[in-house]
Amino acid sequence: MPYVNIRVTREGVTAEQKLQLIEGATDLLSHVLNKNPATTFVIIDEVDTDNWGVARETVTTLRKREAERKS
Structure with a gap:
């Protein structure tokens, strides 16, 4: 039962x-593993960009900077 x-x-x-x-x-x-699709569970979690960090910054901050750079 894959998850x-x-x-x-x-x-x-x-x-x-x-x-x-x-x-x-x-x-x-x-x-690949011959697992039964009927017993395979896939969960998708959506995380607010304020709660996701990359390179010491939140994704919110990174996205703002990218938007300012493009405008």
Whole structure:
């Protein structure tokens, strides 16, 4: 009974994209490890960008800087 946990930042991931992730992870486990899709669990956690850090900064801060640089 495989369990896959995918974490992404909460930045507009659509229901269709989430479904693609669920289908893709399930298909990969089925294909590579011969796991039964009916007993494969895929959980998607969306994390606020204030709660995700990279290089000593929050993703919120990084995204703001990127937006300012582009404008």
